[in-house]
Amino acid sequence: MKKVYLQTFGCQMNEADSEEMMLTLAAKGCTQTQKLEEADIVLVNTCTIREHAEHKAISYLGRLAKWKAKKEGRKIIFTGCAAQRLGQKIKKKFPHTDIVNGAKNIDNFSSVIEKADLFEDQNTQPLSAPANSPIALVNIMRGCSCKCSYCIVPYVRGEAYSLDPKNILSQVKVALESGAKEIVLLGQTVNAYNYKGFSFSKLLREICSFDKLLRLRYLSPHPMFINEEFLQTLKDCPKIARHIHLPIQSGSTRILADMKRNYTREELLAKLKALREIGIEISTDIIVGYPKETEEDFKDTLTLCQEAQFSAAYCFKFSPRKGTPAALFKELDQKIVEKRLDILLNEIKQSSKDAYARQIATKQQVLFETPTNGRTSNNFWVRTKEKYPVGAVVDLQIKESKDTILLA
């Protein structure tokens, strides 16, 4: 029986794809190992969202040459978004790579594996369910059609399409029956989901009607697709997490237009306000140093953050991705970008600290992901002295906040 070591880079969609590929490998008789040294196969699922992400994946692949040389018959499979961007060039540069399978070809992973003749004994076993986790990731869309000016995703993942709700609902049912408490719906513009008129809100409502479901999350929604129907669904369905991760990218209408984000600062502020009025905590992604970003534009981002009081924000320095429109623009002076990033990070650190502090003395329902760490519906981490079983759901009084963790 072959043992597979899995290394996943990138977003949760990649995590979900990795799980799917592991199921395919399990069906071929493979088991997963946590130890690289005892593995026969390494599956590297990669990201290319920024240059640094791609670099990480490639240098990991480079280091695997030594691992492969140590024992005969070892194999390396390189998949995902960086694999899609770089294609078979990878094999030229790293001849120790056995299979390259890009993100667009994920649905054909099974036949790619079969053709590659990795397995001398064609041991076909029934699919085994993934390890019992309280959280199940479920892909509801593939690709992205937004073509934001800076973003490589539409090129490596292809056009957006929504998956059949029948299949999604049966996947959710299986996950809940095998012990999942929380479902996370995934898609690059997850709230643009629409299957022949079956909307994202309709899907949320259907999933909430499962008795066994405790909590429903979704990643990543796009501000453009936040509409009245969705806001009403949030109001009607308390099982939907009281948190949204809503990437804004910038607070300047001028930059947002250049990025092709399809919303203005004012529209954004109105949507953030509407979400907050329902009691939803908001976290976000922001790009700093987008080409053409002036001091004025940056200030707009900063003041928007001050107003929005995000509970968390991932701030990224703009990274030019070859083939995207924004890669053709002249980059800003890196010193200026560093300075802006620093200012923004300080602002976010403060608003995040404040958001955590606001939770003190509240009662929160915590879903434990480790014996002493769990998350609240509004997405704050809670740590306890007492140990709980993973998957336990406990109502706890928040006593203290320490930077980005709550103590109960």
Ligand code: SAH
């Ligand atoms: N689909 C999501 C985000 C996917 S990528 C959305 O549209 O919001 C995750 C984050 O990476 C983005 O929100 C953005 O902030 C960042 N990002 C994407 N391309 C980037 C680039 N070229 N340089 C820097 N950050 C980038």
Ligand code: SF4
């Ligand atoms: Fe990239 Fe924009 Fe699509 Fe998000 S919505 S994946 S940022 S193109």
Ligand code: F3S
């Ligand atoms: Fe990275 Fe691909 Fe996700 S580029 S962020 S792994 S969609």
